[in-house]
Amino acid sequence: MPLQAGHPVSHGTIGIMQPTPQAVSAAGIGAIAVAVFAATAVRALVPLGAVEFDPSVRAESPRANTASRPMTTEDQPRELIIPNLGIGAAIEPVGVTPKGAMAAPASFRDVGWYRYGPAPGQEGSAVIAGHVDNALGLSGVFKRLDELEREDDIVIRADGGKTLVFRVTEIRTVPLDEVPAERVFDTAGEPRLVLITCAGRWLRDRSTYDQRLLVFATLR
Template sequence: MVSSAPAPSAPGGGDPAPAPAPPPAPVPARVPVRDATAPAPVAIPGSPPARLTVASLDLRMPVVPVGVADDGTMDIPPRATDAGWYRFGPAPGAPGNTVIAAHVDSWVTGIGPFSRLRDVRTGASVVVESKDGATHRYRVVSVRKIPKDEAPVDQWFAREGDPRLVLVTCGGAWQPEIRHYADNVVVVAEPTGA
């Protein structure tokens, strides 16, 4: 469909090229140029979280990477004793929110440690150990129970802004007809820098 005939537009033709008057602009900024034949640049993710500890709740859990469930919600490890890190979002220490969620209760393990999340105190210490051995320390700044239809999900999953840790589970009334809890329990923690 591109059978271009040999261009008759001979260079130097008689047409007075209507050159648009170039504005007296400053020198163009330098144009970034890269070799497109090299492998595409790959974003270097931080090291995934491997362990979550909230000592004041006697909560110590392994953390595994998770993605998205078939229904578009965050995937959650089937065992309530495992916490899931949203692997498409920021790792600990990177800008934005590191989101870690776990079932409050599950078919295979019953009630899990995140059932105690609602009891955490503001100021409580949270520690995340990364796969690479680094230790990230946080302090709880808020604990909230939010109806799911009002949950600011996009804020939890923000990939920009100050690094924060967002822990999510369920709470409120069980709704047997849809087999979900009514609320999310959400703990936000900020790095202590120590």
């Protein structure tokens, strides 16, 4: 579903102008999606796709960030670290694309945090997406994400110097059209972290992979 007229929108995977939270919520009603780069040298010039969520799991009403504590600049996540995988990546705030997809980070070495949802440490799910590879087939930041195991640590460092440690509780690979959107973007409950990247087989006709790898973690 396109965003409502009059709202600034993102162009490509990185927004020239970030949309308002209201526009994001409206997009979530129709089809909020997770866009993660996934390509090889063969498809270097092919636009990279977004995961269109099944409308049956869309939100029933528009919802902005409902975190119990307003986010401050000190809460904004700055760095993601996964010690067991040797991952250390800068965190870039991202919004949505004109098609209602969660925008991807500009660099395949960085990760994108969904800025209109909870920040890590707030109530609900903080959503972070990363590339599995880039248009030249080089390994992305989440290339080895499927090697994570339950109980592994994921560390988030915020601008204010605060460090949060999350414990991996679940790792799932789901079909492209069956991503549980309500769970992934849930804004209620204990502080959680959701990592997302592409997996599976490349779909040439849709310019994306046929699966998504989801990692769920809770705050230690």
